[in-house]
Amino acid sequence: VALGKPVTPVSVIGPTLLMTWLNQYNSHCQEIIHHINLIPAKSLIDECEVPSPKTKRLLASFLEDYQLRKFQTCLVRHCRNAFACSVVHQSGWKVVFSGDTMPCDALVQMGKDASLLIHEATLEDGLEEEAMEKTHSTTSQAIGVGMKMNADFIMLNHFSQRYAKLPLFSGDFSEKVGISFDHMRVNLNNLKTFPKLVSPLKVLFAEDLEEMEERKEKRELRQTRETESQFNDSESTGNIKRPLEEVPQAAINKRLKAN
Secondary structure, eight states, X not given: OBTTBOOOOEEEEEOTTHHHHHHHHHHHTOOOGGGEEEEEGGGGBTTOOOOOHHHHHHHHHHHHHTTEEEEEEEEOSSSTTOEEEEEEETTSXXXXXXXXXXXXXXXXXXXTTOSXXXXXXXXXXXXXXXXXXXXXXXXXXXXXXXXXXXOSOEEEEOOOTTSSSOOOOOTTOOTTEEEOOTTOOOOGGGGGGGGGGHHHHHHHTHHHHHHHHHHHHHHHHHHHHHHHHHHHHHHHHTOOOOOGXXXXXXXXXXXXXXX
């Protein structure tokens, strides 16, 4: 009871493994389990096994409380138990949140015709190999996911700490793309105004952008020299390496499992 009123348990949608941590916290720190209703994220994947009666009851109550028509999840290409989610309101809008992930076909399918896609863009364009190793997305990859799902608007977030004030803008930025900030609140009706902020932000952080562009140019020059050196070495030995884009999907999946 809080302020004389009964406390309604908080609905948490996540991996069932989360209960292990919550139970430990409950045992050693503070009793909280009775304040939490866990809805397994895997039970909200389309065409999954029929959830238990308890889960169905909790989900129905959750949807009713927040006036939602549907809440759906899908596994994404990151670590184990990494999920994206899609929320459809009774009024018709649909918001999709990627969480941490590489470009993911399951996310594209789940997010078809979204009103808003919130997608991580950890790294700038040109760092695709690093993004793959860390199972994240670049700016253009994130925008590409939104275009494939035909999202009305794409909000990029989760930028690497190397972009302390502003991420590098790729050539794919358009009137359908915006960037988010910590503690930002936005109304769906105001999304179209966000692209207008790009030019003022570039002016405000011109020095930072110039510094990042210089680092990018130096990195690209270094990569070009390394590629030329490797090619020359390969020519001399008759063993030419395949370019990055020819790396088979099986090799990528192997890296993901290793992580």
